[in-house]
Amino acid sequence: MKEPDNLNALFARALVDELCAAGAREAVISPGSRSTPLVLACAEEKRMKLRVVLDERSAAFVALGAAKATGRPALALATSGTAGAHFFPAILEAEAARVPLVALTADRPLELHGFGAPQTMDQQHLFGTHVRFFADLGAPEPLEARLRHLRAVAALACSRALGPPRGPVHLNVPYREPLSGADGALPALRDRPAPRIATPRLSADDAALDEAAREISARPRGVIVCGPRDADDDLPDAVRALSRSTGYPILAEAASQVRFRVPEAVAHYDAILKHRPSAEALRPEAVIRFGAGLTSKTLQQWLDASGAYTVLVSDDSALFDPAHAASLVLAGDAVATAFALADRVVRPAGASLPFADADQRARSGLEAAFAREEEPSEPAVARELLAALPAGSQLFVSSSMPVRDVDAWAGRAAAVRVLANRGVNGIDGIVASALGAALATSRRTAVLLGDLALLHDLGGLVAAARLGAELTLVVVDNDGGGIFSFLPIASQTPRFEELFGTPHGLDLARAAALAGARLHSPRTLPELRAALRETGGLHFVHVRSDRARNVERHRALEAAVASALGSAP
């Protein structure tokens, strides 16, 4: 389908062509008028998959999820006015989590600004310092130089989105009327592609690599710690090589893409390190850190307190080191840096930290404790979900409790890709993010989230329904904010429930009904397992829980691990 020619269409097509050349394949649009040229250009572009999402906030999270899952730039496209402002939460998450989200906001032309024209506001630098790149593309003019500039800016924007560091970019795109249809005045403009900008990677400094290798070679008691990292690359192999050459155990969190692809990775460090004698006995003298900020506060605090020689490997030179505990920052692609370190290290003399033994004991203790469960507790839901997902599938976990539960209690599982919005750790846009990841890949996708996160992103649920997505939502419903029950405030004010617990009192099965999702309401573990096995279409697995009982259950599991660890190792 080719739309009638006009100047807007010509410029919009060139823009979309250039974004595709830079790797974009997913465009998420919302209904609007001023964005018409861009929408039509996306619709006629064969390389682009176009998704219509009614709520711009959810639309941006769909694009975020797609970009996160694929590593390619993904477009969120809004009309003029407040529409683009709904992108802001996803933009901030993309900024912090290094996701190549390309925000496109249609705008009215210059001459309509500043004097009260309807639906018109200042969209320049709408997201302030929070994007890697901003440009206003100006309303199209019949000038070859303008067309070339437009293409070059689009290529540059994608290059900035792809980093390093990766992140969100914003293009503001004004159009004059007529927005569509032939305008009969289109001159012949020569139109050719912009220079392609190849994405570089950071390469760690050689002298610093030597220094790190020297320090590590002198320390037998070390750990390799992998935080959240989206890339679907060779880091598992690189980390295994590093572990073999150093003798260091690998502590890899669920969203590191290492945990479930490295069988020997330590899975129960959170519970192990909550056991004081173990935490003390396992204290490291060297730490090699990969990935972003750690989900386990216990692990982070244990590392910070260790006083160990710490090498922080940063793919893009971002520092995830709030305690300023690192000794050396190696800014460089994690895979290449890990292999380079592995090559340079001479295996230190002396005994390694016996994490494998502790992990085995913790596993046995937990298996026994979980075997005694009858109703699905929140930790058990996380565990069962990981157990139900086949290798190659994809799990999006919400921040707050789900990401912690998966990290702490899931144990081992098949090679599932685990994604989470751990940039700013919001619970917002989680259904939409998972939807974007599901749509942009052919992977089976599930999402684990709480009731508040679901109610916060009903727009994402509506989008999943409208787009006929294949997605399993596992909603742990404890009627409010479960994480607050773990904080001191829980016992400090008589208005805790009203102000922090915030029960919603709604029947979430009705949200499933609104979305036309297949509802499962398991009350037993076998029912839960059966529900998790189902695929095809939109599934809504509604697990009711209780916040107070959940705190108890966590404490009991921690006690089971402590007991299994005894005074060992």
Place this chain on the structure above:
Amino acid sequence: MKEPDNLNALFARALVDELCAAGAREAVISPGSRSTPLVLACAEEKRMKLRVVLDERSAAFVALGAAKATGRPALALATSGTAGAHFFPAILEAEAARVPLVALTADRPLELHGFGAPQTMDQQHLFGTHVRFFADLGAPEPLEARLRHLRAVAALACSRALGPPRGPVHLNVPYREPLSGADGALPALRDRPAPRIATPRLSADDAALDEAAREISARPRGVIVCGPRDADDDLPDAVRALSRSTGYPILAEAASQVRFRVPEAVAHYDAILKHRPSAEALRPEAVIRFGAGLTSKTLQQWLDASGAYTVLVSDDSALFDPAHAASLVLAGDAVATAFALADRVVRPAGASLPFADADQRARSGLEAAFAREEEPSEPAVARELLAALPAGSQLFVSSSMPVRDVDAWAGRAAAVRVLANRGVNGIDGIVASALGAALATSRRTAVLLGDLALLHDLGGLVAAARLGAELTLVVVDNDGGGIFSFLPIASQTPRFEELFGTPHGLDLARAAALAGARLHSPRTLPELRAALRETGGLHFVHVRSDRARNVERHRALEAAVASALGSAP
């Protein structure tokens, strides 16, 4: 209830006390941890009404609605991270529509910034140039000077919010742990109120008033035109006085607060001016404009094309004049300026424009046309809703079609206060805005909106359910974006339905069920009237419509008016 003392609590209480002193009475909070001191301070402050809304986007719109309906500063209070970014759409609407919305974002202290601490991002100037005032309040320190400064900044922020011009302000409020509970180290700090800052009004220049009066006194064929304006003040009386002294008819749109309080106001100008012979015959030689940008494009274009001597009265010096058609801008409080002009004008000699006659003919034509309706059309829903609301009640109308339908077809009604988000004309946050207006006043409140606006603000619906609000939602459901059917694009692409019409295919009755609202599904006018009569609790009046038929219906009503006007006046 008084919370345990600590430094955070002391500073938070002083802040909330100062905001109350400046007139704030409504605080909308969302669950979070970092915001704990502020939440507790709001909860213990007797003057403050505290509402818990789970979704920060809807929360900010609830505060916007409250501030809009009361004219007082209203607070939206978020925890750290992306939470505050969800305020952005409401902030932008408040900026453009001049609403005193006070955004408070909790933050982590300085020492946790920049090195990957969880849920931490740069919140400085989060809303860029779009707020009237920004300040970072810094984490509390045991210094009297800091406490005095905090209070003074709070007073200043509210003063900036109250203008002129009114608008949103943003305070970023970092807290160190412990966030709550006694910290045992609270020094005795002298704490006294900040200077109260009295809100000024602009007073129009005397010489300019004389000039305007002179020009008007020379022109008998003039109109007074009132655009959207929230203030519940004496503008209706002032405009009537001006109309009497000039002989000019009053063309007042529904959201002007003049239309339904001035019986002689012309109600059918939109349809009258679509009738070319009337538009030509009624062409003015003078225009006096009040309020913000006009909803009727027909009216705006007719004014712009008139070449009339045009006085623009601007309460706060904002210019709503995209065609640069004004001859003179009188920046000054509208009420005082209208009375001042009325005093100075000498009634021009010659015949006034016969708008009253045209309005009467249009009314008769429409009454006959509506009397032939059996099913409720979209215009009829707007008309019946206004007819059903008693004087003193409140109607929030969504942008896009509802505000146009109310403006064009509602005709005369009781003295209903009509509010709309006409700053940037978004359809976002409309349920939440109406909810805020309902909660903050004792007025009976209804909201008229479309299906897309409802799906865009399911968070507002959830909030209405949780807060047990008394609110009637009238949802015109044409399964998609009705306004696009009025645009050229409707016939320009075969993918119109997919990309612009965007049918959702959802049964909105299930949204009502999720919210536990009382559902009405009227199929006839009597059923509609019965549904609109019901009060108490949350009512959901679900009226199904058809987009194509709606366009036809509008055309038919315009034709009925044209026929009633004939070749007259």
